[in-house]
Amino acid sequence: MKSTIVAVAKGATALMLLLGAAMPASGADPTPATPASMARGKAVYMRECVACHGDKGNGDGPGAHIVNPAPRNFELGVFKLRTTPSGAPPTDQDLFRTITQGVPGTAMPSFRELPEQERWALVAVVKQFASIEAKTKPIDIPAEPRVTPVLLERGKAVYTGLKCFNCHGAEGRGDGSSSLTLKDDAKKRIWAPDLTAGAFKSGKDPKALYARIATGLDGTPMPSYAAEASPDDIWALVEYVRSLVRK
Numbered sequence: 001m002k003s004t005i006v007a008v009a010k011g012a013t014a015l016m017l018l019l020g021a022a023m024p025a026s027g028a029d030p031t032p033a034t035p036a037s038m039a040r041g042k043a044v045y046m047r048e049c050v051a052c053h054g055d056k057g058n059g060d061g062p063g064a065h066i067v068n069p070a071p072r073n074f075e076l077g078v079f080k081l082r083t084t085p086s087g088a089p090p091t092d093q094d095l096f097r098t099i100t101q102g103v104p105g106t107a108m109p110s111f112r113e114l115p116e117q118e119r120w121a122l123v124a125v126v127k128q129f130a131s132i133e134a135k136t137k138p139i140d141i142p143a144e145p146r147v148t149p150v151l152l153e154r155g156k157a158v159y160t161g162l163k164c165f166n167c168h169g170a171e172g173r174g175d176g177s178s179s180l181t182l183k184d185d186a187k188k189r190i191w192a193p194d195l196t197a198g199a200f201k202s203g204k205d206p207k208a209l210y211a212r213i214a215t216g217l218d219g220t221p222m223p224s225y226a227a228e229a230s231p232d233d234i235w236a237l238v239e240y241v242r243s244l245v246r247k
């Protein structure tokens with residue numbers, strides 16, 4: 001009985017997605033954008049974000065050229081830090097997390113100090129720049145497994161099998177042979193990160209690492225492995241990568 005309801009609900013969700021109807025996405029803005037909140041978001045944007053992301057959101061603020069990686073050009077609608085499939089727009093929660101936490105290891109600061117309502121208003125502003133209208137469903141992330149030596153061995157085998165070492169290096173230090181020639185979609189030089197440094201772009205949350213490996217970092221050479229690796233393999237990779245972090 002329960003499974004029938006779930007199946008019906010899933011069908012309805014798919015139908016709503018097809019029809020482009022608004023759905024109550026998980027982690028959605030608790031206070032949907034209104035003209036007043038948009039105006040407030042714009043004002044905060046002009047104060048806090050414009051120096052890097054530019055007044056049109058196209059990543060050409062006065063401070064943009066001095067930082068690498070460059071601030072995102074929102075107009076392109078390409079985002080690195082998503083829990084949604086490669087090529088899909090991020091969820092509201094993804095954008096909220098990035099704005100709240102910042103992106104460690106880059107110029108993107110944390111805006112934790114701003115009131116939560118202002119951060120949600122900023123999410124709406126970014127979505128407007130990026131013309132994100134429909135909601136995308138996040139991928140399913142199964143519960144984190146127990147970390148055992150067997151799981152880490154499996155992670156190491158998958159890391160080798162999928163040739164992660166080409167870019168990230170045999171020990172994850174970012175010194176793989178391909179890392180010397182990588183470019184992002186803007187044809188800018190980019191490097192495979194040193195995974196042993198542990199400065200992950202969405203923080204230390206294992207589920208964020210799962211999302212990175214499963215969905216890739218759009219606009220960069222880091223691909224989605226959802227097609228090549230099973231959920232169990234992806235978890236094994238996550239725990240293997242975490243085991244490489246220097247203590």
Ligand code: HEC
Binds near residue numbers: 072082099
């Ligand atoms: C000092 C420069 C700077 C400021 C100020 C700044 N950002 Fe950023 N932002 C960046 C950089 C650099 C990146 C790219 C990071 C990367 O590529 O990993 C970025 C990336 C982003 C992303 C994209 C993350 C993704 O998934 O690709 C969002 C969203 C974002 N910033 C929102 C904002 C908002 C909203 C503000 C103002 C509240 C802001 N930023 C202020 C530099 C800045």
Ligand code: HEC
Binds near residue numbers: 212
């Ligand atoms: C073609 C080169 C390439 C290959 C192959 C590759 N990566 Fe990456 N990876 C990158 C680049 C480049 C980035 C950084 C993108 C950025 O931050 O803008 C990245 C980022 C990551 C991150 C995100 C770190 C963070 O800050 O959250 C993880 C985790 C990761 N890779 C793991 C893997 C694993 C595991 C494999 C193999 C299954 C793999 N990568 C294969 C190039 C590659």
